[in-house]
Amino acid sequence: MSVSQTGPRPKRAFVIGHPIAHSRSPMLHGHWLETLGLAGVYEARDVAPEALPAFFENLRAEGYVGGNVTVPHKLAVIPFLAEIDEAARAIGAVNTIWLEGGRLVGGNTDAYGFLGNLDQLAPGWDAAGGVAVVLGAGGAARAAVYALLSRGFAVRLVNRTPATARDLAAHFGEGVTAHDWTALPALLPEANLLVNTTSLGMLGKPPLDIDLTQLKAGAVVNDIVYVPLDTPLLRQARARGLRTVDGLGMLLHQAVAGFAHWFGVTPSVTPALRALLEADIRAKTPGA
Template sequence: MIKALVIGDPIDHSLSPVMQEAAFQQTGISGAYEKKRVPSDELEAFVNFLKDSHYAGCNITIPHKVSILPFLDEIDEEAKEIGAVNTVVNKDGKLIGYNTDGKGFLLSLKEKTRKPLSDLNVLLIGAGGAARSIAYALSKEGPKYMAIANRSEGRLRSLLKDLKDERIEGMSLQRAEENLARFDVLINTTNAGMHPDTESVPLNLNLLKTGAVVSDIVYNPLTTRWLKEAEEKGATTDNGVSMLVMQGAMAFEKWTGTFPDTNNMKQVVMEQLRR
């Protein structure tokens, strides 16, 4: 039996157990997935427990994605460059850290775009942890043009410096709004519009290009005000459920060697959220 879990603080809100249990059932693999609250001062003790346990690994959520790095035996090159880990594999007591956030997001985005990213102009909004993972994955795809807009200039500069990709342009939110017609793909990585602050939007969509793809990593509510406005303007939209499911499926594959049916996982998550 394969056992895995997700850790964080807080952790009650996590939908990972519902999603991963569905993956075990669908693949026919005997397994169980739990969630465990691990406060920051107990992280090292948890890592030591995990090494000696029968768990295949775990998912990492806020606030441990960066702080767990020093306690791992090995870190995948991509996770090292991003500077954060969201998946840990326990290989006979050796803990290896990965980051499936960015690649998971890309898998979901490619389901919505009709052209390869190398033919598209992409705007990423935000410069936090999620933006870091997604920006790294996007830069590897080589979009035709890519810009990152953020409220804080300091965080934006820090992210651009770490990405080491001179093709990516940084800009203010105001400038991004003024140049919105240039972009084929818009991605919100901030928590604007997330419950309970459901009326806020990351960016004004007045100049949105016809037929653009608008993606929001927020999934509570399922359709943010920003996505509703985008839909009204004829955009193709995608909420954060896709990224949640894809990164989870990639983690599942690392523990079991099997990639699960993501449509089934997505359906289970959506049903849970609608409740």
């Protein structure tokens, strides 16, 4: 009998969503498993909303130790979990699940990914603190606001639907103010960081049409969009000599904590990993 038949079954992790074929998480975690020499499996599972209860009922029997959660399940998974962490409660969504003492625990690593990306690509971006202007008021904005508050920033939340921005500002309380899109020109001069969390500028979406001339010379511009990698917003910022951070690193860094929970090793976000995903994105992005 071979070693593979008698040895322990490799740990299995997943990403669930509907649809899921577009996910780059299997490529990302597969790279870490291979380079670290770990016997593990990470796979994409297309789970329709009505199939979610059956998936969780069979999760342990299928040998899963946890996984990632993407749309439309980031809220729907919560009833199946014994506990969610503070970040998931504050952000209002779960993107990572793991077994802890035999219990299923949920967390949200998007804020970790957001900060890790900035720390790696724009070292010292938070040294002066001050004001961050965040465009959008959806799930990604929630993660960004949570992260920025943890670094002591005051956040100006700008959204085309002011009521949504006001609700989000009220959720986080002190340190966050809500503004209509028309207020953006007046807010930019005080910003040390500008973050786009909207889908504007993404492949197939309308462009993000704003004027960055009011941004101070030392400001950093972060676009969480990563398809395409080089958005018009980032190109405009670079033309002004500003430091820029694209959205790919957020995807890479948010994956670190989950991998550590499932496979017992904390991986690194390396240039080789980034190059692997960059090549895949460019190959599948028209005109890239």
